[in-house]
Structures are given as C-alpha cells and as structure tokens.
Amino acid sequence: MILDLADLGAEPEADVCIAGSGPAGLTLALALSRAGRRVLVLEGGGEDYSDESQELYRGAVVGHPYFGLDFTRLRYFGGSSNHWGGWCRPLDAVDFEEKPHLPHAHWPIRRGDLDPYLEAACAILNIEPVFDDTRVGPEIDRIRFRFSRPVTRHAQEFRPEIEASDRLAVVLNASVTGVEMEGGQAVGFEVGGYDGSRRVVRAARLVLACGGIENNRLMLHFNDRAGGMLVREARTLGRYWMEHPHFAVGEAAYFSMPEGQQYFSTTPERQRRDGVLNCGLRVWTWMGEPSYRVSRELYCAAPRLAQKLLSRTGVLGPMTCITVLRAAWEQEPRAENRVALDPSVRDRFGIPQPVLHWDFSDLDRRTAISAVLAFGEHVARDNLGRVRVADWLLQDAPFPENDAIGGNHHMGGTRMSDAPEWGVVDRNCRVWGQERLHIAGSSVFPTGGHANPTLTITQLSLRLADHLLAQG
Numbered sequence: 464m465i466l467d468l469a470d471l472g473a474e475p476e477a478d479v480c481i482a483g484s485g486p487a488g489l490t491l492a493l494a495l496s497r498a499g500r501r502v503l504v505l506e507g508g509g510e511d512y513s514d515e516s517q518e519l520y521r522g523a524v525v526g527h528p529y530f531g532l533d534f535t536r537l538r539y540f541g542g543s544s545n546h547w548g549g550w551c552r553p554l555d556a557v558d559f560e561e562k563p564h565l566p567h568a569h570w571p572i573r574r575g576d577l578d579p580y581l582e583a584a585c586a587i588l589n590i591e592p593v594f595d596d597t598r599v600g601p602e603i604d605r606i607r608f609r610f611s612r613p614v615t616r617h618a619q620e621f622r623p624e625i626e627a628s629d630r631l632a633v634v635l636n637a638s639v640t641g642v643e644m645e646g647g648q649a650v651g652f653e654v655g656g657y658d659g660s661r662r663v664v665r666a667a668r669l670v671l672a673c674g675g676i677e678n679n680r681l682m683l684h685f686n687d688r689a690g691g692m693l694v695r696e697a698r699t700l701g702r703y704w705m706e707h708p709h710f711a712v713g714e715a716a717y718f719s720m721p722e723g724q725q726y727f728s729t730t731p732e733r734q735r736r737d738g739v740l741n742c743g744l745r746v747w748t749w750m751g752e753p754s755y756r757v758s759r760e761l762y763c764a765a766p767r768l769a770q771k772l773l774s775r776t777g778v779l780g781p782m783t784c785i786t787v788l789r790a791a792w793e794q795e796p797r798a799e800n801r802v803a804l805d806p807s808v809r810d811r812f813g814i815p816q817p818v819l820h821w822d823f824s825d826l827d828r829r830t831a832i833s834a835v836l837a838f839g840e841h842v843a844r845d846n847l848g849r850v851r852v853a854d855w856l857l858q859d860a861p862f863p864e865n866d867a868i869g870g871n872h873h874m875g876g877t878r879m880s881d882a883p884e885w886g887v888v889d890r891n892c893r894v895w896g897q898e899r900l901h902i903a904g905s906s907v908f909p910t911g912g913h914a915n916p917t918l919t920i921t922q923l924s925l926r927l928a929d930h931l932l933a934q935g
C-alpha cells in the first residue's frame with residue numbers, strides 16, 4: 464500500500480523499517496515483502512517532485528566544482544531512479560582486491576559474493592545479465608555495458624505490486640530526522656512531517672537507504688545527537704567519498720572506423736603494473752558524422768594540421784575517423800574527500816546542511832593517463848590508428864571545469880570494512896556496534912571501480928535482504 468504520513472496508524476507494525484524509496488530501498492523492501500516480512504518504507508518526498516522536499520537536498524561544495532547537491536539527486540518516491548540514465552555494468556573482480564597503492568581501502572567481500580544476485584538484479588533493471596568482455600590487446604579489454612530499457616523507474620515499475628501488497632507499505636512525506644536510541648542501540652527512526660509533526664517508528668531491523676550523500680549527512684547528524692554512541696569508531700564516517708571522474712582524456716585517429724560506440728578498460732595486469740585504478744574508455748565517433756566528411760572538413764579547415772597528423776601516423780591508408788576519447792574512472796578513496804556538516808545552515812528539520820569536499824589526486828590523474836596509453840599501444844600495435852593524450856593530463860594542469868566532470872555517482876563515506884576502525888558497516892551492511900541498524904546503497908562502497916553503481920547497489924540490496932531473512 465502507499466499512504467501519507469498523516470494516515471499512518473499510531474503503532475505501525477513492521478519487521479523492517481527502511482528510510483528511502485530509491486533503487487536501494489525499494490529493491491530491499493520488495494525482496495523482503497515477497498519473502499513474507501512486514502516492511503515499512505519511510506519516504507521523505509511525496510508522489511512527485513516538489514520544491515518543499517527538494518530544497519532539503521541543498522548543500523555546498525568545496526574543492527573542484529561539482530553539480531549542485533540539490534541538482535545531482537531527486538528527493539521523492541523512487542529517488543534518483545526518476546532521472547537516472549540506465550547505464551549498467553557490475554564491478555570487476557579486480558575492484559574487490561586489496562591493492563598496495565590503496566592501503567586500508569578494500570572490500571571485505573569478493574565479487575563472488577555478489578555474483579549470485581546478478582541475474583535477479585538485472586531482471587529488476589530490465590537488462591540482459593550477460594557481460595561478455597573480450598581481450599582485444601595484451602592490456603586492453605573491450606567491455607560490455609547494458610542499458611536499462613525500458614528504463615526502470617522504480618516507483619512506477621513497482622507501484623502495482625506495492626499497492627496490492629498487505630505486507631509492504633510506502634509512507635510518503637515521511638522524512639527520517641533522527642534515530643531513537645536505547646542503551647546505546649538504535650531501536651527506531653524519528654520521523655518528521657511537513658506539518659511540523661514528529662513521531663518515532665520502531666522495528667526489529669532498521670535500514671538507512673537515503674542515497675550516497677544523504678546517508679552520510681544523516682549518519683553524521685544522528686551520531687552527533689547520540690553523543691557518538693551510534694558509530695563509536697567514527698574516524699572514517701563521511702570520509703573516503705568518491706565519484707567517477709568523467710573527462711575527455713585524448714583523441715584517437717582511426718584508420719578503420721569502429722562501429723558505433725565502443726567501451727574499453729585497462730586489464731587488471733596493467734592496473735597492477737602501473738599501480739593505478741580501474742578505468743573505462745568510451746570511444747564514440749564524432750557526432751555520428753560519416754568519417755570521410757570529418758576528415759574532409761579537417762582538411763578544409765586545417766590542411767597543415769591534417770597532413771601533420773597523417774604523416775605522424777606513418778601509415779599510407781586513409782584516415783577515416785577522429786574520435787574524442789572519453790573516460791570514466793575509479794577515483795582514489797581519500798579521507799580528504801568527504802561529506803561534512805555545516806551547523807550554521809540547517810534545514811526545516813534542524814539537520815545541518817552537507818558540505819561536500821571533493822577534489823582529484825595524483826593517482827586519479829595517473830589512472831587516466833595509464834588507460835589512454837594502454838589503449839594507444841593497442842591501436843598502434845594493431846595499426847588501427849594513433850592516440851594522443853590530452854595536454855592537461857600530461858602537463859599536470861588542473862582538471863577541466865567545463866567537462867562532464869562526474870557521473871552523479873555518489874559513493875563511500877559509510878564504507879564496508881572488516882574492522883570498525885576502517886569503516887562504518889560490516890560485510891553485511893550492519894553498522895558496527897549496532898544490532899539493528901543497517902545501511903543500503905553506494906555509501907557502503909569502499910572502492911568504486913569504474914562501472915556505474917546502480918547494478919551493484921541492487922545486488923547489495925538483494926544480498927542484504929537474504930542476510931536479514933536468514934537472521935529471522
């Protein structure tokens with residue numbers, strides 16, 4: 464059923480109470496209710512977009528320019544699935560490995576722990592569960608993305624099932640504003656309505672699923688209010704936040720036109736050898752223009768440049784296409800990149816606004832360079848063309864401000880770890896030291912790979928559902 468906070472009974476009964484109805488929260492809620500559990504989802508927004516709800520997502524950014532925090536996510540039923548693009552790919556096995564150049568940042572689980580959930584997650588996201596990557600060069604793989612089509616908008620897609628269910632209730636306009644503590648343990652969520660009402664909802668299990676920025680903001684605030692009793696080892700809380708940097712990192716002159724869009728990544732061996740992270744390259748033909756026309760236009764506009772480019776390649780065959788090499792890569796998880804609170808600016812519920820500190824590191828730069836070089840070596844070896852690394856990357860210039868910059872992928876801050884001093888949740892997404900409180904979503908990622916996060920978020924929610932069901 465779907466109801467408003469004003470219509471929620473005095474003592475709602477739920478085995479599991481979930482804050483947030485985005486992909487993380489709804490996937491978990493549906494899996495649990497299908498298995499017979501009573502589930503209550505508290506959604507801070509309403510049925511549709513409203514300024515009243517969205518303004519609660521305001522915040523500031525310090526460091527490299529980033530999207531407005533109230534622009535890069537949506538705060539209503541279905542969350543950011545209402546505007547996501549549907550790009551899907553699971554994390555690679557190498558993303559879960561410990562790496563000497565990433566001390567204290569690794570997953571306490573392996574890809575094999577998520578694989579059993581791949582097929583079900585793909586069914587939810589309307590994609591084929593086949594990711595048939597191919598090794599095309601000694602250090603380059605051609606990789607497969609899948610696109611959610613028709614794109615899964617979770618609230619619309621699962622509305623009929625939620626409406627028909629007597630075990631699953633989604634409560635709209637119900638913002639979680641605090642946690643109720645008893646003996647150092649979280650036992651319920653404090654809920655605020657837009658009319659100023661406040662109440663507490665208790666359940667045997669609590670799950671925070673409010674997105675990769677908000678999970679951090681709320682946990683920081685709740686922990687402050689609980690005098691540090693919610694997350695007792697809070698050293699990493701809010702920190703090691705990550706995005707996927709999205710930039711044009713070079714150009715490729717191709718002699719044989721690749722068909723359509725192609726995606727590549729550096730092999731794990733190359734990543735290990737260069738001491739870098741995972742990087743995806745996107746090779747798209749320029750605006751879909753026929754290649755001969757692009758070459759002709761280049762000759763007309765800049766004949767010397769075109770000749771120079773061709774003579775440098777040393778190949779007699781006609782250049783057929785020039786493409787921009789775009790990359791989206793794994794960002795180094797660094798303590799400096801974090802969500803913090805600004806107590807001087809508070810929202811209508813008294814919660815401090817978030818301040819996102821975000822910038823790039825030398826490892827971020829080296830990861831992109833290594834990928835372009837590996838790709839360049841591949842196309843040169845097979846005489847497919849030649850590649851040029853972008854000047855700003857090689858010359859240590861600042862990262863551009865007029866590019867895509869990021870993917871709206873908000874990861875880390877309440878990361879998963881195998882000991883409380885290195886993270887906020889354990890391998891089962893349970894907050895260290897808490898019996899009932901769990902976190903769902905990409906804020907638990909200790910590292911982010913280069914793949915878009917929602918497929919992994921969905922796998923993790925299905926795994927969390929199994930864990931909660933096994934606990935009884």
Ligand SMILES: Cc1cc2nc3c(=O)[nH]c(=O)nc-3n(C[C@H](O)[C@H](O)[C@H](O)COP(=O)(O)OP(=O)(O)OC[C@H]3O[C@@H](n4cnc5c(N)ncnc54)[C@H](O)[C@@H]3O)c2cc1C
Nearest residue numbers: 483485486487507538542543548549550639674904915917
């Ligand atoms: C423009 C854009 C394009 C994207 N494209 C892709 C893509 O192609 N592929 C991909 O994998 N990912 C993509 N993403 C990212 C994707 O949208 C997120 O990974 C996904 O939505 C995260 O799911 P979530 O449930 O963790 O969080 P969200 O979707 O953010 O959901 C959080 C929910 O919590 C609710 N909430 C927040 N605060 C409270 C509170 N205090 N109390 C109660 N409820 C609350 C919100 O209203 C919302 O419903 C894109 C994102 C954007 C913005």
